[in-house]
Amino acid sequence: MFGQGLLKGLAITWKELFTRKVTVQYPEEKVPLPERYHGRFELDVDKCIACGLCANACPNKVIQITKEKVGKKQYLTKYVMRIEYCLFCGLCVESCNKDALKFSHVINMNQFFRDKVRLVLVDRPAPEALPEEEPAEAAAERPAGARAKTAKAEVAAGKAPGEEG
């Protein structure tokens, strides 16, 4: 019979009326992101040894690293990602041997102005001398100092989200 196909299609759409919704009310309700989601980058400055492998792994030269020599060690002073050119391929995260660079679950990276898009993960002056690796009493004090450093870096990293509209 001609028109049977149309009726069958209508039956399928009718059936859909009584099934559960597959959409969510987005801004209020959010679908959880998977573990491996490629969101905004975060850098653990304490783990980073400023080796530059991530910058070399990037296909688009997104990562710009500035480092200074303090004592015998390389000290990371600036870690800037030109995120507007980023492909979010994850090659930099994969190349990191120290597990310092990671993806976060932050997806809202929109900005009103182009110059605000740039992601500054670390921006700090180099100290005169690095705290010596001393055992016992000094070691107890060190983590606190390191934590303060991390907090400072986080402020630098968190600057962008604070300004987004």
Next chain:
Amino acid sequence: MKTQTYVLNMGPQHPSTHGVFRIILELDGEVVVKATSVPGYLHRGIEKLAEARTYTQVIPYTDRMDYLASMLMNWGYVAAVEKLMGVEVPERAEYIRVIVGELSRIASHLVAVGTYSVDIGGFTGFLYCFRDRERVLDLLEMVSGSRMTFSYFRIGGVADDLPPEFFPPLQKFLKDLPSLCDEYDGLITGNEIFQARTKYVGIITPEMGINYSLSGPVLRGSGIPYDLRKVRPYGVYDRFDFEVPVGKNGDCFDRFVCRIKEIRQSARIIQQAVEGLPEGPIMAKIPKVIKPPAGEAYAEIESSKGILGCYVVSDGSPKPYRVHFRRPSFINLGYLDELLVGWKIADVIAILGSLDIVLGEVDC
């Protein structure tokens, strides 16, 4: 009375060209007298960009060719480099490649089926296909972290192992898939209006299909069971039991139906791959800096649009000397100019949609 033909530009910005593609149509009333396709609006020079990147760094760029089936684009490129280096990919990695590759094929065919329904004028079918494509994308997102541009393949294996939380939703999806395909068949394929628009329209004869080097569902719709996974198996495809669906008449309808049937077959392959997934490493032993020996290699895989070939030339340095992609959409499009002649202007949309082109791949 004297009549004359006139020229109509379809595109470059036309919703049913699925991107930026232009066809200059010379029309006699409603009938196409001459058609000239003008691709190139989305050309980014990926082949040239690849020459300034290391071998691994090219992978994210291959994603941007056929962005609806990125996994398969990755596969074509890494297969060529692996061939050049003579790398043996671990078995587990091959199985993972099959799983994610076939999922990508399903996602791509769902877009093809859905957008074809829109092209013909049925918006409902589109929503059903995209509803289910979402589930595929969620699965692939769990594996690779991205929804469309996965960059999941690596030279010598894959980036990461399949996460344990990936399998339950995958099994559920595979269980649902046959009934979902029945829904598309009920909604779109069985619809009389759809059939009237597509049956015996834009017929590609098997001879012309071969002469124009068409591949994928476009060729198989004409009744030629040429599927690389079957005729020249790469990876571990020779271990799976599946059929190659073919059409009868070579019209738009057959090409469309082929895709839905291929979705069903892909589900079968994934099921077998999940059951036979071996333990082991997911990466071959690859040096940190990839320097293939000087020489060249050409590898082909069956992507969702047809045969994707990749040609890599190495001069022994860490960067490829030349990379070329044989993009199936572009080659399938080559027959369009001739195919359109004689059909009415409404059929132009139906024929173009049935070829299932992706402009990222056409222009590369």
